[in-house]
Amino acid sequence: MPKPRWKSWPAWSSTALAKIDPLMRRQISGFSNPTIKRLKSLREKKHRKREGHFLAEGLRILTEALDAGILPKLLVVAEDVELHPLAQKIEQATVANGGEVIETNTAIIGKLSGKSNPQSIIGIYEDHPTPLMELDRGASDIWLVAQALRDPGNLGTILRTGDAVGAGGLILIDDCVDPFSVEAVRASMGAVFTQKIVQSPWQEFTDWLSSGDGQLVGTSLNTDADYQSVQYTSPTFLLIGNEAQGLPAEYEDACDILVKMPMMGKADSLNAAIASAVMAYEVLNQRRK
């Protein structure tokens, strides 16, 4: 059954609290307004899944979306704030694209954002996971793959790094945190709109990977191979394990190569987002030479 989409929402039902202003903005001032409640529910994964939409906050991230040709279905802006020219452009494009604009107070924007000091613009976007079978592995030399990633900040940061190194996207294996959570979207700084995002069980992923080109590289303590001693072939799939456990043994066994980064200190591991970035820059640097 197809997910209900934004346009299937009932016509604005809260006319008592809303009025349309000449700028085509709908003004809402009440926390209990059903639209506000519905938007706020998108802070929770189950509601995002049901609605097929997510929240993105702040001019920088919304501008990345615009540059990627992606417009919000619904835009929430702060009242009594003169919008930055870029935000005006996003508002105009949203309306031209058939989207709605809601103007409200900063208290409500704070509730949607979850931050005490929120930005003055929030967009509601359709989520856009890419089915694994539709992924064009030849579109990039580097792909990032994360297994059972738990921290939304790490996930968003990995997306951001992926964008920086020219990766094609991030493949999420097993039960990862939701890439469309407010925290992940925020940490991605907009890369959630430019990186392909795939969610796949491990077995499906390895089946798909073996059906074409691709070097699967895992970072591990169970190897003597220094990460700079290996030649990475294109496309390289960099596999990062869970923050606390690292990769399961059978996942390591499935890798074409295991490598390790030098650890000069007391601890034996790096933060997952850091490890993926150091690896990804090594792959990029080899390609640059």
Added chain:
Amino acid sequence: MPKPRWKSWPAWSSTALAKIDPLMRRQISGFSNPTIKRLKSLREKKHRKREGHFLAEGLRILTEALDAGILPKLLVVAEDVELHPLAQKIEQATVANGGEVIETNTAIIGKLSGKSNPQSIIGIYEDHPTPLMELDRGASDIWLVAQALRDPGNLGTILRTGDAVGAGGLILIDDCVDPFSVEAVRASMGAVFTQKIVQSPWQEFTDWLSSGDGQLVGTSLNTDADYQSVQYTSPTFLLIGNEAQGLPAEYEDACDILVKMPMMGKADSLNAAIASAVMAYEVLNQRRK
């Protein structure tokens, strides 16, 4: 005036709620117990400053402290939980060192931790910033320097990366987030105990730096110098700017070299902790060759 230290606390004043058990543990079960309240207050910076102590949570981090020869003044353990042998070792060492052990319920531990699913052991440690003038710059080839860092997770992650690359420590310039916050300590995974932590105004830092050896390297968009084209000399001081603004122009001007990392994507920046790690591994890799 010297800060009041832990030992200056009044003798246990809440005898009505506490009793000493044969294991030398004091049992506390009440949220309103003054000791619990005082411990919980250490979640806030102003109370940490006043007390000169901070909270660290979890066996892994406490073990890093033990390995570094640092014991908590006070240890909080969950009741009805058989401690891991390493935790038992920490408890014994704490008592032998004149520290106290409090046994309490998981609800109170959750309040101290701020996590819904807390670990069963929390240590209270003396904070230990190093005065800049006491820093031995020759002790390491790499030092990390951060300016106006705002995110405690970034700060802790930078400490953790510093440990991994064999850096000597982290110098915090201007108004950075507190390195002894619960979030920073957690993200450091124990590196808060192994890395020197210095807090210094910019002018003092540059005066100190110019009084001895040291190459100050800034990452910036305002340069054409690729970060791999530069030869880093020892000791290298890697300067990372604020998450949103990057480095102020005058700080860039003070650097011996400005470098940039390749950015292949839509965005023009990396997360601050990622950028510092990619830089630090490049310096380490040059030294390894």
